[in-house]
Amino acid sequence: MTTTLLRGFALPGFDLDDFVTRTLAEDLGQGLPGGGHDVTSESVIPAEARFAGVMDSRDAVSVCGLPIAAAFFRALDPTVKIDLIVSEGAQVAAGTALMRIEGSARALLTAERSALNTVQHLTGIATLTRTYVDAMGDTRARLLDTRKTIPGLRVLEKYAVRTGGGHNHRMGLWDAAMIKDNHVAVAGGVAEAVRRALGAGVRDVICEVDRIDQIAPALAAGATRLLLDNMAPPMLREALALVAGRVPCEASGGVRLDTIAAIAATGVDFISVGRLTQSAPAADIGLDFTPL
Incomplete structure (x- = not known):
């Protein structure tokens, strides 16, 4: 487990809890008429259902953002089990597993897009940066x-x-x-x-x-x-x-x-x-x- 890493992630000038809260609120439509919930997961997935999942890279990348992605899942399921398989900055081949998670199916599905958007964006920047560094x-x-x-x-x-x-x-x-x-x-x-x-x-x-x-x-x-x-x-x-x-x-x-x-x-x-x-x-x- 990676509890210490997840709870110890901090960047000067960045409030992780606030970022997670605001991002999820945007996706859930909090404050909008009819908003505030994941209508698909609530209507299709039983409340007691549980999922296990693996986040993996389809390309060779320099990994970035996994602790932030994990925070999205933990925000909606405080008991979620999370295993970060690779470290931040690791250069991995296509097909590499990055994170394993297990928890409430509804919570994991609701947090999935916010978590993936963050990791995809930050990993894209880290990967391009590494490409330029190597080219120098x-x-x-x-x-x-x-x-x-x-x-x-x-x-x-x-x-x-x-x-x-x-x-x-x-x-x-x-x-x-x-x-x-x-x-x-x-x-x-x-x-x-x-x-x-x-x-x-x-x-x-x-x-x-x-x-x-x-x-x-x-x-x-x-x-x-x-x-x-x-x-x-x-x-x-x-x-x-x-x-x-x-x-x-x-x-x-x-x-x-x-x-x-x-x-x-x-x-x-x-x-x-x-x-x-x-x-x-x-x-x-x-x-x-x-x-x-």
């Missing part, structure tokens, strides 16, 4: 996500990126200043934008540059990191030579699986990829029940 090869670069997340799911999606071997960029607008082209346009230049941020007491100031001639002013003004935007590998090497290791540098924009190895080989410290969370396909994961 043996380089110094670290793979970063972005703020391109589904509203309300950022903490979970960024957890999935970490589970897949990536790293998190800013969690939001509050934990670092990122000066982008629109900020530069209003401020009147990269140097002035950086000076304003530092003058306001901001410690971490990331400045986006898309031209070589912006690098020296950004560094002179005190930028603590540069985001090298939409630069091809030759231009990245030129930029890195100019920076000469004075601040960490991040490559961003237009990064794909077929280009990330060449980008990583330039020597950048970070590579950010929005599609990790924005475009990851859901993993093909199923759950089959048998009556007891």
